[in-house]
Structures are given as structure tokens and as C-alpha cells.
Amino acid sequence: MTTSPMPPLTWQAALTTWQLALGWDLAVLLACVGYLLGLRRLRRAGQEWPRRRAACFAAGLVSIVLATNSSIAAYSSAYFSMHMIQHLTLIMVAPYLLIAAHPLDLWQRAARDPERVRSVLLSRPVSVLTNPMTGFLLYAVVLAATHLTPFMQLMLQHHVLHHVEAVVYLVSGYLCFLAVIGLEPTRWQRLSYPLRLAFLMFAMAPDTGIGVVLMGADHVLFPDFARMSPDGTAGLLDDQRLGGAIMWVGGDGLMALAMLVLAVLWIRSTGPQAGFGDWLESARRSALSGTAGEAGGDVIAESADVDADERALADYNAMLARLNGRTSGGDAR
Incomplete structure (x- = not known):
């Protein structure tokens, strides 16, 4: 891993700076192939699959590529604010889109033995893993552990931890929101809309609390950002506070967006004569x-x-x- 400072972050640098993340690119490629094979098997069986779901899956994969290959990733070790953009992309944006693509439903419908897949998805281990409270606890612990402990400093010193962090963000975000914004064939697919909305309101707490802590800090919590920052130690505290604001406002904003979508779906599900x-x-x-x-x-x-x-x-x-x-x-x- 190079420790030389990055060039100044300009609009041109933001659009033209790219790096190869081979492991992530391979994972994205495999996920894309698997989804396409599922669509192909459904089509051969004469079954329809909504195009919007496939579009959401493609958008989710693109968001992962941007978070791991573009200037967002390149500057995430130089600016805490850029790291926070990468964080929100992996823990919220990509999971939202992937869940909306219904990959588990596609897996079950395209499988040679759908009942076996269904039994796996409804099994006790999977039910515990996909429990909304399990996802929330993992989500909250991950946020606290990566921002309120020395982990961030270690991540800046050992680049492999950066990839570990990214994987944990993606997995925790997916599990946290799976049963809340998704309709996958798991044990929790029948959660009521009021309960889903209440869960999202409750889930705002970690983003808000940690964001406020980062904004209110009177000293630099992660000084190793200076190693790759083009400005050195200058502006680290202001950038840290900006990152906290992004976490607070951006995280709560994305939660509110999900709540708005759920509210619309709730109204539609009741029909014109209900509500x-x-x-x-x-x-x-x-x-x-x-x-x-x-x-x-x-x-x-x-x-x-x-x-x-x-x-x-x-x-x-x-x-x-x-x-x-x-x-x-x-x-x-």
C-alpha cells in the first residue's frame, strides 16, 4: 500500500481517479452471472420476472463498483468525509438496491428443487440471521466499532482491513434492512408496514448518535488520515466534522427515503376502499x-x-x- 499523499481532490480528480479492486470486481461479476442465470432459467420455464427488479440489481452492483473502484475508494484513506460516503454507499445504498432486486426469491423460483430452497430460507439458522433485531444489533455494533474505537486507525495502517470493513458494511446493511424493506421468502416477510416504519425510525439512532459524536469532537480522532491527505494535518478536524455530518444527515436521510417508499407501498396495499x-x-x-x-x-x-x-x-x-x-x-x- 502506498503512503504517498493523494493529489488534491478536484472535480477532475473525482471523475478520473480509478483503482482496480480485483476481489470486489470478481464478486460483482459472479453475482451478475448468477442473477442472469436465474433469469434465464425462469424465462425457459415460461415465468415472468419484473424488469424493475433486474434494474435494481444492476444498480446495486454498479454502486458497489463505484464505492470500491472509483475516486470514492481512492480518497477514502485521505479524507474521512470521503470514507463516510463510501460507508453509506456500502451499508445503505447498495443493500437497498440489492434487496429490491429480490435475489432470494429469484433463487427459490429458479431452483430445480424450490421446496428445498424454501426449507433452507425458513430454517432456524437462517431465520435467526435474517431476524430484524439481529440485523439491527449487527448494524449498530459495526457502526460503533468502526468509528468509536481504534479500528479506524488500524484500518488506515493496514489496507486489508479496509476491505474487511467494506464487506462487513455490505453484509450488516443487507441483513439489517432485508426484512424491513424487502419481501423475500423468509420467515419475516409478513412484517406489518407500521412495524417496518417503526423499525426504521428506531434504526436512525446509531447514525444520529455517532454522527453527533464525530461532529462534536474537539480533537482529531483519526490522525493517520494525514498520511495520504494532500493537505497533511491541516483541515483534518473540519473534515472529520464534515464526515460526522454526512453520517448523521445522509444516514437519516436515506432512512427517511426508505420510510417514504414503505408508506407509499402501504397505501397501495390497502386498496382504494381501505385505509x-x-x-x-x-x-x-x-x-x-x-x-x-x-x-x-x-x-x-x-x-x-x-x-x-x-x-x-x-x-x-x-x-x-x-x-x-x-x-x-x-x-x-
């Missing part, structure tokens, strides 16, 4: 039933299998009969 309108309808029927019960009307004394709309109409008629009875009584007096 808030359905709640109002339930309240109206309850009020009518109570009113009819006070009148003692026999109109709603129907069997339990009467259609809900017919019961509502009967309740309404009973209320009118009650009001009409009161009016008639008042006239007679």
Missing part, C-alpha cells in the same frame, strides 16, 4: 349500531352471515325509524 376511509366506515357503522340498539328496533335482528353493507343499511333504517317514532310521539302530545 382512513375504511376506518371512517367502521366508526359510522358502530355509531349506527349503537343508535339502533337504544331504539330496540327489530330491523337489524338478522343472522351473522348477512352482508356487511346490508347490515349497515339495516342500522341506518333503524335509526330513521327511531327518529320518526320520536317525531310522531311529539306530535301526538
Whole structure:
């Protein structure tokens, strides 16, 4: 690993600086081939696969390549802020896109023995691994261990740890968000939308807390960035605070984006007649039933299998009969 300072980070350098990450590139290539083979097998079986899922998978792989081969990776050992951009790309952006591509669903549907794959995905070890709380704990521990301990200093001194960190980011992000933003055939695929939204709000805490700590530090926590920084030790503290802001605002922003997508999917899943309108309808029927019960009307004394709309109409008629009875009584007096 070279320890000579990087050239100043300009727009030209940001667009033209690239490095070869052979291990990552090979992994991306294998993942791409595996996904394409799955699509090919589905097509031969006459099954359809949404194009948007394939597009998400391609975008996820591209984001990994950018995070490990482009100037983001080249300058991640020179600027803490650039390291944080790489971090968010690997722990949130790439996992979001890969999960949206449904690779586990594709694996099950394209397998020669789908039931065997299904049994694996529903097995106890996989269920524990894909449990949202397992993913969250791993996510929180990884963030704290790589930013609030001497690990960052060791990573800057031993480049192999940089690749280990990147793998851990990608895996922890994937496991953390798999059951929350995905609909993969695991034990946790039926989590309710309110629970998913609550989980994402809860998951903002590590990014916010660690980001605030990094922004509020009054001294440089990772002085070894000066070895490759074109500015030396100058500006390290400001760059560290910028990295903390990126972690806080960027991390919470990406969480909020996922929450927005989930909210839209929740609204769509309820259908045009459900949601808030359905709640109002339930309240109206309850009020009518109570009113009819006070009148003692026999109109709603129907069997339990009467259609809900017919019961509502009967309740309404009973209320009118009650009001009409009161009016008639008042006239007679």
C-alpha cells in the first residue's frame, strides 16, 4: 500500500481517479452471472420476472463498483468525509438496491428443487440471521466499532482491513434492512408496514448518535488520515466534522427515503376502499349500531352471515325509524 499523499481532490480528480479492486470486481461479476442465470432459467420455464427488479440489481452492483473502484475508494484513506460516503454507499445504498432486486426469491423460483430452497430460507439458522433485531444489533455494533474505537486507525495502517470493513458494511446493511424493506421468502416477510416504519425510525439512532459524536469532537480522532491527505494535518478536524455530518444527515436521510417508499407501498396495499376511509366506515357503522340498539328496533335482528353493507343499511333504517317514532310521539302530545 502506498503512503504517498493523494493529489488534491478536484472535480477532475473525482471523475478520473480509478483503482482496480480485483476481489470486489470478481464478486460483482459472479453475482451478475448468477442473477442472469436465474433469469434465464425462469424465462425457459415460461415465468415472468419484473424488469424493475433486474434494474435494481444492476444498480446495486454498479454502486458497489463505484464505492470500491472509483475516486470514492481512492480518497477514502485521505479524507474521512470521503470514507463516510463510501460507508453509506456500502451499508445503505447498495443493500437497498440489492434487496429490491429480490435475489432470494429469484433463487427459490429458479431452483430445480424450490421446496428445498424454501426449507433452507425458513430454517432456524437462517431465520435467526435474517431476524430484524439481529440485523439491527449487527448494524449498530459495526457502526460503533468502526468509528468509536481504534479500528479506524488500524484500518488506515493496514489496507486489508479496509476491505474487511467494506464487506462487513455490505453484509450488516443487507441483513439489517432485508426484512424491513424487502419481501423475500423468509420467515419475516409478513412484517406489518407500521412495524417496518417503526423499525426504521428506531434504526436512525446509531447514525444520529455517532454522527453527533464525530461532529462534536474537539480533537482529531483519526490522525493517520494525514498520511495520504494532500493537505497533511491541516483541515483534518473540519473534515472529520464534515464526515460526522454526512453520517448523521445522509444516514437519516436515506432512512427517511426508505420510510417514504414503505408508506407509499402501504397505501397501495390497502386498496382504494381501505385505509382512513375504511376506518371512517367502521366508526359510522358502530355509531349506527349503537343508535339502533337504544331504539330496540327489530330491523337489524338478522343472522351473522348477512352482508356487511346490508347490515349497515339495516342500522341506518333503524335509526330513521327511531327518529320518526320520536317525531310522531311529539306530535301526538
